[in-house]
Amino acid sequence: MNKPVFGLLLGAVLGALDGLTAWFTPEVRPQIIGIVIGSTFKGVIAGVCIGWFAKKVKSLPLGILFGLAVGMFLAYLIAAMPQPSGKHYYFEIMLPGSLVGAIVGYATQKHSQVMPSG
């Protein structure tokens, strides 16, 4: 499996799991389906970008850093969208989102891409 596809799949799974943690916050629980879908979509985009970066740059620290930055940026875009209550959850969304990006960055760098022969 190549790195962008691996990043996409891992990003989707971790994004979905990250979205599911919203269940622990009663105020946003009614919107959990939308949150999970949004978080999964964010994970997919981040995963593809991070996987593409891992394909180009072979460096664990840079991979983690890039993942952190992409995760943080995409999480910022979501956090910047106003909630129905008018509140913004910058820390609540950006901190875990950045870390999920860093984890995908780590995994895509460690993942060994098998090149097709012939």
Add this chain to the structure above:
Amino acid sequence: MLSDRVLDRLRGVIDAPDLEGTRYELIEEVGRGGMGVVYIAHDMVLGRRVALKILNSTAEACTLASLEHPGIVPVHDAGSLPDGRRYYAMKLVQGTRLDNYRAARPSAADRLRTFLRICEPVAFAHSRGVIHRDLKPENVMIGEFGEVLVLDWGAAGRMDAVETVAGTAGYMAPEQLAGITDARTDVYSLGKLLEYLSVPTDAKPVRAIAAKASSTGAALRYASVLELSEDLASFLDGRSVSAYRESLVERASRWLSGNKTLAVLILTYVLIRAAIFFFVRH
């Protein structure tokens, strides 16, 4: 009355081979075993020092010459002495014997990597149908460039042949006493060598690998040197080994030690999530 030292010296002079008619000039004796005597000699044609082994047949030289491998000392030349005895010249290996290497207390990873490199020429010899039959610390040399060489193939025999009893007590597989040898005979000796290289503080899987390799029953050992070295390589790569069934805690600890960065990232994520949860609640 002559002292033992003087007597040994005299015996050495009497036993010294007559190299008349060869290209070699004797320098000194360096080793003596059941299969022959090894001398350092000067090659007058090429102007270099070589190791010269004097023995009664050329079988050993032929076996050695058929095994071209970086971990096996290459044979340069072979011939007969005026007294009818045979000799062969080989590369003079400068370095440290395995017992002296161990005495220098190298790190566990270095010791295990060295052991893996001992396995390489032995596995190669097995692939050519040859068994060493006398693997022991004295027969392994770490060269000055870090190369690992398996020496003294004087007791070597063909695989699955019933041979004369050869080997060294302590490193010799039980079935060797009956003259029965196959690849697992050397696996036993390698297990004993791994045991020799290990220290009590070494990880349990390493000791389990040594114990499996040196099991009294040949059927309980690794079937080949390759299997043995693959199991040890798995340990060095942070993977599980076939010789040792680890507990859940040991498995988790092994995973953590091999994935520290990932563990830190996951732990940080969980802590942040927990902190957010409590922050929102209170």
